Each structure stands twice: as structure tokens, then as C-alpha cells.
Amino acid sequence: MKIIVPMAGRGSRLRPHTLTIPKPLIPVAGKPIVHRLVEDIAGVLNQDIEEVAFIIHESFGEKVEQDLIAIAEKLGAKGTIYYQNEALGTGHAIMCAKESLSGPAVIAYADTLIRADFELDPTADAVIWVKQIENPEAFGVVKLNDKNEIIELVEKSQDFVSDLAVIGIYYFKDIAVLKQELQNVLDNNIQNGGEYQINDGIKNMMANGKIFKTGEVSEWMDCGNKNVTVETNSRMLGFLAADKIDLVSKNVKIENSTIIEPCFIGENVVLTNATVGPNVSLGNGTKVVDSSIKNSLVQTNATIKNANLDNAMIGNHASFDGKFTSISIGDYSVLE
Template sequence: MAGRGSRLRPHTLTVPKPLIPIAGKPIVHRLVEDIAGVLDEKIDEIAFVIAEDFGPKVESDLKAIAESLGAKGTIYYQDKPLGTGHAIMCAKESLEGPAVIAYADTLFKADFTLDKEADGVIWVKQVENPEAFGVVNLNQNNEIVDLVEKPQEFVSDLAVIGIYYFKDVAVLKNELQGVLDKKLTRGGEYQINDGIQAMRASGLRFVPGKVDEWMDCGNKNVTVETNGRMLNFLHQEGKDLISKSVKIKNSEITEPCFIGENVELLNAKIGPNVSVGDGTKIENSTIKNSLIQNFSEIKNAKLDNAMIGNHAKFNGEFTQISIGDYSVLE
């Protein structure tokens, strides 16, 4: 999770993309909890690969996520954007035994039953435009026989979502070390796929895992969409997403919505598919399908498909907007 997330600017100018809240909880927090919830094994350690300039507050928050799941939290730094293989090797001291590796900008709903006979599992989702993704090719025994990045000719429609399981991740570490030693780069980056292909070439067996839902957080529009989808999932599960401390005056909430602590609503219509962070005040506004973070002030707004950061002020009649932290529109 070392990348800042340039496609999600301005929101990622002050907050790393994996810490952007979805339905009231940071992306990486949801991802870690979801993986922990579907793995039928105790998690000993969660290693986070971040940029050093994320700061001590981010590091302490990440360690707290791990500790809340009964695991040790470890922080590693990736100082240069040299690809997924390089990022994984930044955490090489933790690469022993069974492990899940995940990219921290993806959320999912899946059956995570592990094939204990396989040496590795790569989770995939059927997509309509496979040429935009890395895809897997399978043989008749449902084994992965190839990994192809953004194929120009049809290989399969099973896209790799960025979550992997290794029976012994030390084997991947050894193969990726070889990739680094040989300076085997693609577009100037070291890729996890080259380590996996080397494992396969040595006779190790990989199989696909299937996900029911794959939710991206790559840019503003898909992040707002993912927020709405997650709200619907949580609402269907019976989760109470509206804080008891919300102050409501002449306002209505159409669920599903997440409303944080000490939010004030005055002459407002909120929802559906809206997340509102702690301490935010909304007045004379209609908001749907939007994501608003903490301690912002919204007045005289009619918002749909909007994303507003922390400590922002908005006063107007714009409809589709994306403003970052400490911005003011009046």
C-alpha cells in the first residue's frame, strides 16, 4: 500500500488511498477484516508495506488494526515505486510459512475456502473487458497454466483481483530474489507474476479462487460506487450504520447510509448510498450516492456522485464534484 493513489487526487494528497474510508471504515481496514473473516486459520502477523512519509499516526493505526485481530502488526517501507514484486520483497523478513498477499485498494465478497493441496491460490473475477486486466489461463483440471498481463488477444475472462495465497511464501521470496538479482523488470518494475511463473516452472501447482464481488477504489467515480455497494451489503447484513449521536432537525435519511459520530443534519435529505464522516454538518441540502469525510460543512447543496474530503467547506448548487481536504467552495 505504498502508492499514494494519483488517480484519486485530490483526496490522496493528504491521506494515502488505502486509508480513504468506505462506509465509514478505511479501505485497508475493511480488506484486512474481510480476509481474516473468511480464513479458517489464526493470523499471526499482518505486514503493511507503506511509504515512509505516511507518518507515525498512520503506522500506529495500522498496527492497531492488526492487534484488533489478535495479530502482530509490522511496518515495512517501499522507498521507490518499483512494482509489486519489489513491494513484496520489502517485507522479506516476514515471508515465511503460509501467507495471503493483497493489494490494499480492492474490496471483495468471496468464498475463501483454501485448496490445501495447491501450492498457491490466485483469486479471480470474470470480467467483460479482460484486455484491461491481468488474466489467468486454466487447463481442463482447473489449474492455472499462464498469467497474461492485459492480453491483446483473448486468453480468458478471469481477471486477477490482487489477492494471493501461498502455502509457503518463502518459495515466492526465493524466486522474487532471483527476479531482483537478474534485474528482470517490465516497464521498469519488478512484478509478482515473474515470481509466480518461476514457481510454476518448478512444478508447483496454482489454482483459481473465485470472488462473488470485486470492488475497486482506483478513482473518484468507482470509489463512490464501491461505497454505495458496500453500504448495501452491510445494510442487508443488518448492520447498524447510523450513529446514536447524530443530531437531526427537519431532516430525513434514506438507507443505506453510514452516518458518523456527532453529525448534524438540518433541513437535509440524505441517501441512499451516502457515507458521512464524524463531526460533519449538513444544512439545506439533498445528497445521494456520495462519500463525505470528517469535519466538513455542506450547505445549500444538491449532490449526486460526489466525493468530499476532510475539513472541507461546500456551499453551492454543483452536482458532480470531487474536492479534497481543506478545500473551500462557497
């Protein structure tokens, strides 16, 4: 099994945090989004992962590439890097990794986290993972026949079609079939919104009789902007705590302070006259002094003083000393 991860976008809606690091490498509950995504998919598939192919922008740099290769190797898989330097759509992104498009594979866009427990349907040529939602008119959804096979993909219809939203994770029994259809999309310059889309390849597969089924996830968590990323951090902490995973490092220095779980507390964190939690992630080396923090995500080596934070997101090496509550400051920022 292979996992293909298109992640070339920087994530403009999550600025300023993505000005210095790609969105998929932003940590949630102490681990980068893409790291959690790949691990979760591997856990759901319950199969050996042969390769993880990451499609990134060339500007991400050598350090990012090394981190991504390490994620794959931790799963016992080969890590491969491909480049998409022009934003030409989801179908184009996948074809940037065409050398890896063979055999069974999962495609997963790296701005989503999931919780799921299901087995792949062996009768299906492909599976599209979905989540039942209350406002389907705001999403792309799948239309099913009486055999619960997907027969159509419908984008943001104001007329009710289905309440099963497409979350951006797909399984293909042989991804070479999708590769062939996407090559046809590129060769014939079939575009939607000025881009080459995966949906056009999928629609051609359906037209040729390929059977698509749904795989429904129990939780679908977005990381598109600051508010939803902080919310996703809180939800993930809750799930990990329920799984009885210890999230507080052993070498946290605590002086006259309280931790209200669930929280992720990284290595060498210092808490002085502080109340932290619930639903807080503090990255390695962060210092919190004379402050209260809840429902917030703080990255590494930050310094927080005299603060009362709620729904805040603070970047690496940032310094905050003030009375604002729901803040968003990026790496190396100072707000005093």
C-alpha cells in the same frame, strides 16, 4: 497465517483526496479501505492471523503507522511496518517485507475490496483470487488447464484467453518459495516496464511445478479514482445493510431531516433541513444544512450547505456551499 499488504503508493488517480492521506486509509462506508480489506480477508480465510505486514512509504508518518498497527491488533495479530521508498514494482514491494516472508501467507494490494465465500484448496501450493468479468482484454487473466490449475498469467490479451481476471490477492502455502523466486528476479535484474513484478516470481514457481488454483470472489470493488470509489462506497453500503449491520450512529442530531438508507452516518453528525441517501457516507462531526445528498462519500468534520449532491466526494474539514452536483474536493478545501 500472515497477511502482507503492499500499499506504498499515494494514489495519484484519487487526488486531491490522497494529497493528505494515503489512498488505503480513505474511508469507504465508514471504515478505511485497508481496514475493510484486511478484515474481509481474515473472514474468508477463517484462520487465526499471526501477523499483518504493511509496506508503506516512509513519508506516510507516525500517525498512519499507528493506525495500521491498530488494524492488525484488532485481529489479534502482530502489526509490522516496512518501507518501500522507490516505486520499483510489485515484486520489489513484497521483498521489502522479506523478514516476514515465511509460512502460509496472503498478499493483498490495498486498493481493492471484495466479497467472497470459499475455502482454500489444500492441494494447491498457491491460490490466485479472480473474478469473472465481461471485458477480459482490459485485465490480466489466468489461463487454466483441464484440471482447473493455473498454467499461465496473461496480460491484457486482445485474443480471448480467459474471463477470469486477477484482482491482486494471492495465497501461498509457504511464501518463502515466492521469496526465493523474487530474490532471483532482483538478483538477475529481471524487469518489466522498468519494475520488478510479482508475476515473474509466480511464473518461475509454475515452471518449477508448483500447483496454482483459483479462488473466485463474488464481488470485486475498485477504489482507483473518485467515481469508482464513490460507486464502491454505494455497493459496500448495500452489502452491509443486507447483512443487517447498523450503520447510523445513535447520537446523530436530526432536525427536519430524512435519512434514506443504506447510509453510514458517523458520530456527532448534524442534519438540518436535509435529505441524506441513499448510498451516502457521512464521517464523524459532519454538518449538512439545507441540502440533499445521494450516492456520495463525505469524510469527517465537513460542512455542507445549500447543496444538491450526487456522485460527490468531499474530504475532511472541507466546506461546500454551492450548486455544483458531482464534485470532488479534498481535505480543508473551501468551495462557496
